[in-house]
Amino acid sequence: MERERKKVRVCLFCVVLLALAVGLVYYFSDVRPAERIDKGVLITGVSHLWQ
Numbered sequence: 001m002e003r004e005r006k007k008v009r010v011c012l013f014c015v016v017l018l019a020l021a022v023g024l025v026y027y028f029s030d031v032r033p034a035e036r037i038d039k040g041v042l043i044t045g046v047s048h049l050w051q
Helices: 002-030
Strands: none
Touching: none
């Protein structure tokens, strides 16, 4: 019984580590540089474009 519990704990720990790794890879691959972000950004100082 104790061996099965240990196996389950190890499997759950591996699943959590895998989910964490996938989340980090997704986060860092999805983050764009600040100069490319254009949605939801308040833009000021562009009045010279309309002249």
